[in-house]
Amino acid sequence: MRTTTHGWGRYPVVETEVHRPRTYAAAAAALDAGPLIARGLGRSYGDSSLAPRQLDLTGLDHLLAFDPATGLLTCEAGVSLATVMDTMLPRGWFPPVTPGTRYVTVGGAVASDVHGKNHHKHGSFTDHVTSMKVLLGTGEIVETSHTAHPDLFRATCGGMGLTGVVLEVTFRLIPVRSKNVDETVVKAPDLTAALDALEEHDKATYTVAWIDLLARGSRLGRSLVMAGEHAEDGDLAADRSAASARVPFDTPSPLLNKVTVSAFNRLYYARVRKPLTHHTVGYEPFFHPLDAIADWNRLYGRRGFVQYQFVTPLEAGSDVVREAIRRVADAGLASPLAVLKVFGPGNDNHLSFPTAGYTLALDFKADQRAYALCDELDQLVIAAGGRLYLTKDARMSPETFAQSYPRLAEFEDVRRRYGAVGVFASAQSRRLGVT
Amino acid sequence: MTTIAVLGATSGIAQACLRAWLGPEVSFRLSGRSPQALDRVAADLRTRGGDTVHVETAVHDLTDTASVVEAVDWIFGRGEVDIVLVAFGTMPSQEDADADPQVAAGLLTVNGSATVLAAHLVALRLLERGTGRLAVIGSVAGDRGRASNYLYGSAKAMVATAVGGLQHRAAGTDVRITLVKPGPTSTPMTDHLRGGKLKLASPDAVAADIVGAVEAGRQVVYTPSKWRLIITVIRLLPRPIFERSRL
Ligand SMILES: Cc1cc2nc3c(=O)[nH]c(=O)nc-3n(C[C@H](O)[C@H](O)[C@H](O)COP(=O)(O)OP(=O)(O)OC[C@H]3O[C@@H](n4cnc5c(N)ncnc54)[C@H](O)[C@@H]3O)c2cc1C
Ligand SMILES: NC(=O)c1ccc[n+]([C@@H]2O[C@H](COP(=O)([O-])OP(=O)(O)OC[C@H]3O[C@@H](n4cnc5c(N)ncnc54)[C@H](OP(=O)(O)O)[C@@H]3O)[C@@H](O)[C@H]2O)c1
Numbered sequence: 001m002r003t004t005t006h007g008w009g010r011y012p013v014v015e016t017e018v019h020r021p022r023t024y025a026a027a028a029a030a031l032d033a034g035p036l037i038a039r040g041l042g043r044s045y046g047d048s049s050l051a052p053r054q055l056d057l058t059g060l061d062h063l064l065a066f067d068p069a070t071g072l073l074t075c076e077a078g079v080s081l082a083t084v085m086d087t088m089l090p091r092g093w094f095p096p097v098t099p100g101t102r103y104v105t106v107g108g109a110v111a112s113d114v115h116g117k118n119h120h121k122h123g124s125f126t127d128h129v130t131s132m133k134v135l136l137g138t139g140e141i142v143e144t145s146h147t148a149h150p151d152l153f154r155a156t157c158g159g160m161g162l163t164g165v166v167l168e169v170t171f172r173l174i175p176v177r178s179k180n181v182d183e184t185v186v187k188a189p190d191l192t193a194a195l196d197a198l199e200e201h202d203k204a205t206y207t208v209a210w211i212d213l214l215a216r217g218s219r220l221g222r223s224l225v226m227a228g229e230h231a232e233d234g235d236l237a238a239d240r241s242a243a244s245a246r247v248p249f250d251t252p253s254p255l256l257n258k259v260t261v262s263a264f265n266r267l268y269y270a271r272v273r274k275p276l277t278h279h280t281v282g283y284e285p286f287f288h289p290l291d292a293i294a295d296w297n298r299l300y301g302r303r304g305f306v307q308y309q310f311v312t313p314l315e316a317g318s319d320v321v322r323e324a325i326r327r328v329a330d331a332g333l334a335s336p337l338a339v340l341k342v343f344g345p346g347n348d349n350h351l352s353f354p355t356a357g358y359t360l361a362l363d364f365k366a367d368q369r370a371y372a373l374c375d376e377l378d379q380l381v382i383a384a385g386g387r388l389y390l391t392k393d394a395r396m397s398p399e400t401f402a403q404s405y406p407r408l409a410e411f412e413d414v415r416r417r418y419g420a421v422g423v424f425a426s427a428q429s430r431r432l433g434v435t
Numbered sequence: 436m437t438t439i440a441v442l443g444a445t446s447g448i449a450q451a452c453l454r455a456w457l458g459p460e461v462s463f464r465l466s467g468r469s470p471q472a473l474d475r476v477a478a479d480l481r482t483r484g485g486d487t488v489h490v491e492t493a494v495h496d497l498t499d500t501a502s503v504v505e506a507v508d509w510i511f512g513r514g515e516v517d518i519v520l521v522a523f524g525t526m527p528s529q530e531d532a533d534a535d536p537q538v539a540a541g542l543l544t545v546n547g548s549a550t551v552l553a554a555h556l557v558a559l560r561l562l563e564r565g566t567g568r569l570a571v572i573g574s575v576a577g578d579r580g581r582a583s584n585y586l587y588g589s590a591k592a593m594v595a596t597a598v599g600g601l602q603h604r605a606a607g608t609d610v611r612i613t614l615v616k617p618g619p620t621s622t623p624m625t626d627h628l629r630g631g632k633l634k635l636a637s638p639d640a641v642a643a644d645i646v647g648a649v650e651a652g653r654q655v656v657y658t659p660s661k662w663r664l665i666i667t668v669i670r671l672l673p674r675p676i677f678e679r680s681r682l
Binding site for chain 2: 001002003005018020022023056059062063064065066073075076087091
């Protein structure tokens with residue numbers, strides 16, 4: 001079926017022909033008709049999952065095996081993390097890493113090698129993957145792990161669907177005693193206080209800072225810093241709740257102006273009255289606060305929005321982050337969501353995004369002024385030895401990409417060795433020169 | 436312990452029902468056409484449900500009398516059954532059916548006579564025992580013959596009439612028989628329609644309606660429920676207007 005498609009940022013929009021395999025053989029057969037890119041739940045923001053032909057993996061949604069002795073779960077790639085939580089949490093198991101939404105597929109989590117608030121302690125998603133079945137460009141389906149075709153494994157984890165189609169994944173769940181999280185919230189009046197708080201709580205399993213980008217001058221970087229641990233209270237009933245609110249139509253862009261955004265951020269900051277608070281919250285509000293509002297991406301109106309997430313190495317210091325926040329704040333291009341985290345060490349995958357350093361994620365409404373600002377930020381990030389997160393990107397230049405992903409050549413070698421060239425490509429990869 | 440048996444267990448709608456029925460005290464008896472697909476469905480249920488879920492499978496290609504009889508014998512030969520869902524079906528395009536009479540005949544057999552025979556044989560067993568639930572999947576397509584799918588629709592109308600008769604026969608007993616009439620639903624049958632103009636219901640929503648209707652012992656369930664109204668309107672459309680429409 002021919003249709004139009006876009007990522008979570010609703011920009012860009014492209015025409016596509018969607019194939020939806022229900023068996024591994026059907027996925028392999030889809031390769032006969034020409035190049036394509038895999039697609040999960042479309043939660044990547046930009047053009048990573050877009051192409052004239054899309055292979056929609058969400059029809060491959062079976063859980064296949066679970067071993068309570070090891071915590072290893074094997075499932076088809078189209079299974080969502082929401083399903084993993086719904087089915088496994090009541091039995092005391094939780095995904096080892098969860099991004100800010102649980103509506104991602106396991107295949108998508110592998111392809112973007114997603115990180116969560118526990119990156120500093122537990123690394124990214126594929127650090128917990130023990131093996132996978134991957135459909136290659138040759139039509140062959142191979143098993144890959146740290147020992148079987150390890151080069152393919154390292155390229156596919158974080159490889160944005162460009163080495164092959166992940167069909168099946170085995171990964172390790174973590175045991176938990178509760179669906180709840182014991183949360184500590186620190187009110188940080190400026191960026192220095194926020195960074196101090198992140199450091200002070202770095203023994204906590206989960207840490208993150210929400211930055212109010214409208215605070216300027218001496219209050220620049222004003223934040224709520226959150227730290228969390230899985231609670232021990234024995235309450236395992238999954239929050240099986242669907243979204244309780246929904247944005248029914250594309251809100252006209254002017255609604256999301258500085259005023260509303262400012263109100264949103266202040267409210268968030270003002271809600272916490274004391275400088276330090278402790279409470280117990282469900283996993284959903286802690287990990288996925290935005291999942292409570294279905295289709296919240298429509299708040300940005302028809303033209304959509306871009307996310308911008310970078311990481312800069314620890315050695316470059318926090319001044320780069322400070323400078324980036326200052327420029328965004330000065331430009332007044334409001335972004336209701338600014339998230340700051342300190343990553344732990346990166347892994348050995350060719351294109352995985354996380355590296356030890358500071359990572360900041362922002363949203364902009366898609367327009368020329370925002371792009372100009374992003375171009376400026378690119379320079380800052382590259383100069384500091386940092387990089388941008390592919391799964392959020394819709395606009396970086398091939399030069400920026402090549403400069404900031406030093407293992408690109410190795411990645412391309414693997415693609416050649418395993419028959420991926422000319423078969424797996426996305427709108428993003430074509431823009432960046434990976435075809 | 437509740438035992439649930441399904442004919443056509445790898446169907447998208449059936450799988451969603453099976454997941455909704457999962458619980459600590461259930462046992463499944465699953466008949467399907469493809470052994471590989473059946474293995475995946477069984478593995479999925481065992482993994483979701485944990486060690487307490489019991490799943491048995493058997494392969495049947497339900498295209499003739501012998502295979503339908505064999506499948507029903509298999510289901511009831513392995514002990515008591517509380518709920519039976521008849522979910523198999525096929526929907527080739529009208530163009531394929533136009534081009535090949537074998538395709539037309541095949542779809543009439545599978546959706547029509549094989550389904551009716553299965554429902555009839557299952558109902559006899561339940562009536563013999565005096566208790567149990569049977570749900571048979573028909574379709575909104577059975578409510579009025581339309582140019583785009585009247586062959587499929589006529590087979591589904593046959594199912595509706597047969598289930599009506601079985602309900603009549605079961606009146607006064609503890610056997611409850613439900614006719615399910617789904618609207619367009621996102622399953623392998625409709626994967627080629629995704630992203631088009633027709634909005635497809637989620638199989639989980641349809642399954643929730645089916646499970647609820649079986650539990651309540653309802654005779655007919657349209658799912659999603661709005662289809663009851665839509666079909667009433669389509670049925671009442673005067674012929675000149677209907678003939679100008681492209682339904
Ligand atoms: C509200 C929100 C919060 C988020 N928070 C975080 C966060 O905290 N941390 C983080 O890391 N990310 C975060 N993300 C991004 C998201 O986790 C990733 O984009 C993820 O990859 C999306 O998974 P998906 O199934 O939707 O994949 P898609 O968006 O459909 O695809 C993403 C990429 O994966 C590839 N892909 C998908 N499935 C397969 C497969 N089976 N085989 C091969 N390639 C495949 C696609 O080709 C594409 O390149 C967030 C996104 C949203 C909307
Ligand atoms: N989806 C809709 O929009 C919709 C709307 C109204 C009614 N329905 C009805 O709902 C029921 C379930 O369909 P679905 O939507 O879930 O589609 P589906 O996933 O395609 O299910 C149909 C199932 O029937 C099986 N089947 C087909 N021919 C068979 C045969 N000869 N012997 C045994 N099994 C056979 C198929 O087996 P394989 O897996 O081996 O192919 C498949 O599992 C069908 O009766 C269908 O007509 C569907």
